[in-house]
Amino acid sequence: xxxxxxxxxxxxxxxGHCGPEIRSDLxxxxxxxxxxxLEIEIESRVDIYYGDSIRRQAEEVLEAxxxxxxxxxxxxxxALPFVIAARIEAAAxxxxxxxxxxxxxDRLALPDPSARDRMRRSRLYVPGSEPKYFINAALHGxxxxxxxLEDSVHVGEKDAARLLVRNALRAIEFLGxxxxxxxxxxxxxxxxxxxxxxxxxxxxLIPKVESSEHIIEADRxxxxxxxxxxxxxxxxxxxxxxxxxxxxxxxxxxxxSPQIVALTIGLEDYTADLGVVKTLTGNESLYARQRVVNAxxxxxxxxxxxxxxxxxxxxxxxxxxxxxxxLGFEGMGCVHPMQIxxxxxxxxxxxxxxxxxxxxVAAYDEAQEKGLGVVSLGSKMIDPPVVQRALKLMARxxxxxxxx
Amino acid sequence: MPILEKIEIILNAVGRNVPETVNGRPQVxxxxxxxxxxxxxxxxxxxxxxxxxPANGDKRVTNLETALRKCGxxxxxxxxxxxxxxxxxxxxxxxxxxxxxxxxxxLTWFPSASFPSQRSAIALMxxxxxxxxxxxxxxxLGDYCTQGKMRGMGVLRSHGGRWQAIQDGEVHIDVAVIAAxxxxxxxNCDGSHGKSAxxxxxxxxxxxxxxxxxxxxxxxxxxxxxxxxxxxxxNVDYVVEVDSIGDPAKIVSGSxxxxxxxxxxxxxxxxxxxxxDAGIMRNGFSFQAGSGGIALAFVSYLKQMMKQAGVxxxxxxGGSTKYLVELLEEGLTDYILDGQTFDLDGVRSIGSNPRxxxxxxxxxxxxxxxxxxxxxxxxxxxGATEVDTNFNANVVTHSDGRLLHGxxxxxxxxxxxxxxxxxxxxxxxxxxxxxEVTTLCGPGELIDVVATERGIAINPRRQDxxxxxxxxxxxxxxxxxxxxxxxxxxxxxxxxxxRSDKPVAIVKWVDGTVLDTVWQIA
Numbered sequence: 001x002x003x004x005x006x007x008x009x010x011x012x013x014x015x016g017h018c019g020p021e022i023r024s025d026l027x028x029x030x031x032x033x034x035x036x037x038l039e040i041e042i043e044s045r046v047d048i049y050y051g052d053s054i055r056r057q058a059e060e061v062l063e064a065x066x067x068x069x070x071x072x073x074x075x076x077x078x079a080l081p082f083v084i085a086a087r088i089e090a091a092a093x094x095x096x097x098x099x100x101x102x103x104x105x106d107r108l109a110l111p112d113p114s115a116r117d118r119m120r121r122s123r124l125y126v127p128g129s130e131p132k133y134f135i136n137a138a139l140h141g142x143x144x145x146x147x148x149l150e151d152s153v154h155v156g157e158k159d160a161a162r163l164l165v166r167n168a169l170r171a172i173e174f175l176g177x178x179x180x181x182x183x184x185x186x187x188x189x190x191x192x193x194x195x196x197x198x199x200x201x202x203x204x205l206i207p208k209v210e211s212s213e214h215i216i217e218a219d220r221x222x223x224x225x226x227x228x229x230x231x232x233x234x235x236x237x238x239x240x241x242x243x244x245x246x247x248x249x250x251x252x253x254x255x256x257s258p259q260i261v262a263l264t265i266g267l268e269d270y271t272a273d274l275g276v277v278k279t280l281t282g283n284e285s286l287y288a289r290q291r292v293v294n295a296x297x298x299x300x301x302x303x304x305x306x307x308x309x310x311x312x313x314x315x316x317x318x319x320x321x322x323x324x325x326x327l328g329f330e331g332m333g334c335v336h337p338m339q340i341x342x343x344x345x346x347x348x349x350x351x352x353x354x355x356x357x358x359x360x361v362a363a364y365d366e367a368q369e370k371g372l373g374v375v376s377l378g379s380k381m382i383d384p385p386v387v388q389r390a391l392k393l394m395a396r397x398x399x400x401x402x403x404x
Numbered sequence: 405m406p407i408l409e410k411i412e413i414i415l416n417a418v419g420r421n422v423p424e425t426v427n428g429r430p431q432v433x434x435x436x437x438x439x440x441x442x443x444x445x446x447x448x449x450x451x452x453x454x455x456x457x458p459a460n461g462d463k464r465v466t467n468l469e470t471a472l473r474k475c476g477x478x479x480x481x482x483x484x485x486x487x488x489x490x491x492x493x494x495x496x497x498x499x500x501x502x503x504x505x506x507x508x509x510x511l512t513w514f515p516s517a518s519f520p521s522q523r524s525a526i527a528l529m530x531x532x533x534x535x536x537x538x539x540x541x542x543x544x545l546g547d548y549c550t551q552g553k554m555r556g557m558g559v560l561r562s563h564g565g566r567w568q569a570i571q572d573g574e575v576h577i578d579v580a581v582i583a584a585x586x587x588x589x590x591x592n593c594d595g596s597h598g599k600s601a602x603x604x605x606x607x608x609x610x611x612x613x614x615x616x617x618x619x620x621x622x623x624x625x626x627x628x629x630x631x632x633x634x635x636x637x638x639n640v641d642y643v644v645e646v647d648s649i650g651d652p653a654k655i656v657s658g659s660x661x662x663x664x665x666x667x668x669x670x671x672x673x674x675x676x677x678x679x680x681d682a683g684i685m686r687n688g689f690s691f692q693a694g695s696g697g698i699a700l701a702f703v704s705y706l707k708q709m710m711k712q713a714g715v716x717x718x719x720x721x722g723g724s725t726k727y728l729v730e731l732l733e734e735g736l737t738d739y740i741l742d743g744q745t746f747d748l749d750g751v752r753s754i755g756s757n758p759r760x761x762x763x764x765x766x767x768x769x770x771x772x773x774x775x776x777x778x779x780x781x782x783x784x785x786x787g788a789t790e791v792d793t794n795f796n797a798n799v800v801t802h803s804d805g806r807l808l809h810g811x812x813x814x815x816x817x818x819x820x821x822x823x824x825x826x827x828x829x830x831x832x833x834x835x836x837x838x839x840e841v842t843t844l845c846g847p848g849e850l851i852d853v854v855a856t857e858r859g860i861a862i863n864p865r866r867q868d869x870x871x872x873x874x875x876x877x878x879x880x881x882x883x884x885x886x887x888x889x890x891x892x893x894x895x896x897x898x899x900x901x902x903r904s905d906k907p908v909a910i911v912k913w914v915d916g917t918v919l920d921t922v923w924q925i926a
Contacts, residue, residue, distance in 0.1 A: 045832050048902075049803065051899075053896060057895075077832070078831075136667050136858075139857055140666055336664075337670075
């Protein structure tokens with residue numbers, strides 16, 4: 001795209017959104033010109049408080065991008081500085097200027113790298129072109145936040161969303177949440193990686209994966225960028241299987257890279273591929289979901305379920321999530337923060353389960369102490385896999401803060 | 405009005421600059437909570453005789469203009485109206501336009517609150533028919549005032565402060581015009597029935613008692629007696645029948661909706677948990693919450709917790725909505741003591757359930773009385789536009805100095821046992837926790853808790869609450885801490901808005917003293 005723009009005469013480029021309904025965003029109109037320096041006009045909802053600061057920032061960003069002569073119009077709806085920087089950069093790039101330059105907001109200290117097997121009960125999707133949802137997303141306590149560049153971003157906004165998400169990874173406090181990005185399907189997704197990987201997200205979701213080739217390609221690109229930027233911390237992968245073919249190849253996909261920590265499924269696309277209707281009980285996708293669980297388990301990674309789309313139906317969500325857990329999934333996606341506590345509750349072991357596991361573990365410990373090969377509880381003999389399951393359940397309950 | 409005279413500005417007890425006289429009337433500067441001792445006797449209306457009123461009780465006249473003429477409306481008088489029909493009200497403008505037809509000038513309009521639909525009052529101010537407004541101003545009327553275009557100075561009072569000003573004689577109402585969803589020819593009025601039903605008529609009660617002349621305007625005239633009556637016909641001079649007193653769609657909402665904003669839900673849940681963990685939520689407790697999105701969600705969270713804990717309230721106070729009505733109907737509270745009624749469920753309930761009781765600013769809020777209900781509340785949840793690190797809060801102006809909201813019952817509710825402000829930590833990049841509030845409406849010593857989506861700050865004066873909440877899982881943080889975090893997110897402290905040195909309105913405290921000044925914006 002940029003090659004075309006550079007050779008054509010300078011033209012007006014627009015990025016971002018404004019209007020009475022828009023919050024925390026801005027629109028930038030940038031008209032390159034031959035001479036006359038920078039002329040910046042600002043109209044802002046917060047002009048009296050931050051008008052000067054917006055102007056200073058605009059000048060800094062344009063200078064860093066090497067934009068010397070342009071007329072710039074900013075219509076601001078109370079955007080935060082990292083959004084302002086991203087929108088100005090997007091407009092400049094769309095005008096064919098500043099290509100290849102990264103203008104980065106200050107970076108908060110990176111949190112500790114995320115552990116391969118950390119809890120991933122809930123991951124909250126946030127549309128990558130809607131900055132108003134980014135700012136407080138982490139407050140709601142999901143295990144992960146996904147800044148989404150794929151389905152929630154219009155095809156014409158991919159370039160701008162990429163910059164916004166990149167800046168958000170630097171400027172937003174993710175608190176305890178795993179910092180995730182869903183890139184676009186490979187090969188478009190490879191362009192996303194160029195902007196995203198230098199900011200060390202904890203995990204990248206790769207959508208619509210149908211074969212291990214997709215993963216290998218993404219993996220290679222990530223490794224290159226990491227090495228260019230000297231990044232050593234892990235960036236995990238979570239492939240999303242969204243087609244019949246993807247499901248058939250589930251195991252080879254799960255094994256395609258050592259960076260893969262979880263396998264998940266996208267039910268909207270999957271049911272569309274089958275030509276069936278997605279229902280509340282999910283019978284039509286039972287096979288696919290069990291296949292994902294089995295393949296993930298076989299590959300030693302987590303199995304994570306799809307999202308539940310009806311935000312208003314929390315009871316339906318609860319039923320779905322309980323069933324997911326029963327099938328062997330360890331978590332699911334969220335499309336609204338209201339879903340997070342429901343999902344956490346559903347994926348938590350019940351008090352009765354914890355009590356039973358505690359007894360089994362106690363019996364196991366006792367048997368170990370006495371040097372007995374057979375663990376028994378009351379009059380019942382406990383098989384080794386039952387002990388293993390109880391140990392796992394107690395560890396999980398502990399991670400969820402249900403037992404001390 | 406003596407608009408050109410120089411206004412002396414003095415410092416009040418909390419260091420705010422306030423005018424010594426307002427619209428020619430000397431003022432008492434704020435002295436501190438509970439410091440001002442009123443003296444003297446209450447105001448009263450002239451003695452009337454039944455000989456001057458129709459023995460058959462029929463006080464009807466043909467139209468409002470005639471009624472205003474018969475009341476002797478003259479230049480410079482005070483005419484009052486009420487906001488129980490909210491943004492759907494047609495009667496206040498009908499009265500002001502009636503005054504304009506008569507040709508009087510320089511009126512003081514004394515509404516219990518004004519609404520955006522009454523913006524045509526600006527034309528009446530331009531024409532000199534209205535000199536100034538004493539009552540809440542927001543939207544276009546607020547802008548008109550803060551741009552310095554109103555000739556006289558605005559006076560902002562709480563609902564309780566309005567009653568206090570009337571009974572203490574600070575405001576003498578010449579003509580009160582009361583919109584009545586149901587009335588009889590004698591002037592008895594009821595708000596809970598009729599096509600324009602709104603619930604309580606409490607805001608008009610003081611006017612009916614203390615005004616020299618009282619006109620009732622109704623679109624649902626019933627033969628005597630109108631039962632139950634909230635306004636007594638014995639105080640009423642004239643009754644006018646019209647086709648419509650208001651737009652029912654804007655009087656009450658069909659159904660009030662809980663917010664879906666995750667941040668607001670989070671604040672609401674924090675507050676419910678706070679009441680639970682602080683031990684305030686216990687058998688026989690009481691609370692007040694309004695009709696805002698956070699307040700509704702708060703009630704819904706608290707309801708679940710009350711059910712879980714098997715706890716029942718003795719009374720709750722509205723603005724009532726279906727969420728309070730549900731508490732009543734499910735036996736989770738013995739009573740709703742209702743100041744105003746916001747939705748159809750509220751109207752249905754107050755009109756049919758004897759445990760859903762209409763109150764007035766006298767019973768609920770008046771500070772110059774022998775106590776009031778607000779101070780008996782265990783907890784109240786309020787909003788604010790700004791709050792400072794000393795917990796002083798603003799509810800009338802935005803940080804840019806423009807009038808945005810009325811005070812309503814807000815100041816009066818600060819007397820509750822635990823006053824909680826529910827505020828987002830920033831709006832449109834503008835931090836809500838500031839160094840100093842633009843306009844002081846509530847002294848920090850009365851504000852106990854500030855709940856934001858990033859954490860809850862407890863006023864250091866409430867060591868008891870801090871101690872009780874020690875073991876709670878709630879994110880309790882110093883207010884300075886939240887402020888710093890938000891300033892970092894917003895890219896630094898906002899620049900303070902410039903203002904002129906011309907006062908355009910004053911904020912009264914509940915005792916009638918002047919707490920702060922609203923200045924013309926620069």
